[in-house]
Amino acid sequence: MNTTALIRPAWTPATIALMVLGFVVFWPLGLAMLAYIIWGDRLDGFKRDVNKATDGIFAGCRRGADKAHRWGHSSARTGNVAFDDWRDKELERLAEERRKLDEALAEFDDYARELRRAKDQEEFDRFMAARNKPTTPTTTTKPAKGKGTNLLDD
Known part of the structure; x- marks a missing residue:
């Protein structure tokens, strides 16, 4: 400055x-x-x-x-009619290829979404089955008097 x-x-x-x-x-x-x-x-x-x-x-x-x-x-336009026609055809062909690729992408997205939904459903079903499984209370049996394993019980 x-x-x-x-x-x-x-x-x-x-x-x-x-x-x-x-x-x-x-x-x-x-x-x-x-x-x-x-x-x-x-x-x-x-x-x-x-x-x-x-x-x-x-x-x-x-x-x-x-x-x-x-x-x-x-x-x-370039002024060259043959080149302009060729360019237009190529651009149309590329646009058609782009459309096909976009359709394939949409199909794949649908497939992947369905796979995720199926996996989520399977995980949810497994969770619900584990949650709703009846829990059986465990019973503990007391050893008979004098037959225990604890030395202080004798």
């Missing part, structure tokens, strides 16, 4: 005067000047980050537009 600039994010007489003038004219202007004096040296990094983020967003839009153009979503 140029340190010889008249207005820079530092406590110089010019910035102090502008801050005071800003408070006199309209207080948000003075507050903005105060913020610039205090945090203005961070603006370069902030500006760089914002530019990088927006470049990333718009690069994604450009990639999406390029893909759409490549997949024939553009009505631009």
